[in-house]
Amino acid sequence: MFLSHGLLESKPVPLADLPPDLRLKVIGAAGAGFPSPAQDWEETAIDLVELLRLDRAASFVFRVSGQSMVDAGLFDSDVVIVDRDAKAVNGRIVIAVVDGGFxxxxxxMRSGVPVLEARNSQMRYEPVVADEHVEVWGVVRASVRNLKV
Known part of the structure; x- marks a missing residue:
């Protein structure tokens, strides 16, 4: 699903019906630092459904559009995995329904009041008080980024 300027363009769809053979072959370990004895470890495949826990009825996917969360490490076109059944607590990234859009x-928490805040120090976004007019829809659990080269 897509978030456009902070608003979802269509309804989210559960991922429980993904094909069971959605697997990627692992070629080997790619060192990003000092060589490790664990480099000899090899796995033949990664099950993306299992890795990202997408087989749960409460898991949904959204595509981020816009720059409001770049300081939190979420960029335009990133994909986020959202759990509807996770508890939204202070500091977590969430998907919320504000003024009818996601x-x-x-x-x-600001002085005991829950507030939804953007994370982009280069732009100004008004915080939104999470009151009875705002629904915290789900909690972001993971993100996936396409590193277009």
Whole structure:
């Protein structure tokens, strides 16, 4: 699903029906630091459904659009995996329904009041008080980024 300028363009769809053979072959370990004795470890495949826990009825996928969360490491076109059954607590990134549309924000407590805040120090976004007019829809559990080269 897609988030456009903070708003979802269509309804989210559960991922429980993904094909069971969605697997990637692992070629080998790619060192990103000092050589490790674990480099000889090899696995033949990664099951993306299992790795990202996409086979749960409460798991959904959204595509981020916009720059409001770049300081939290979420960029335009990133894909986020959202759990509807996870508890939204202070500091977690959430998907919320604000003014009838979906937004992605960080849940923060300010003087005991839950607030949804953007994370981009280069732009100004008004915080939104998470009151009875705002529904915290789910908690972001993981993100996937295409490193277009």
């Amino acid at each position: 937004v992605i924000r960080q849940l923060s």
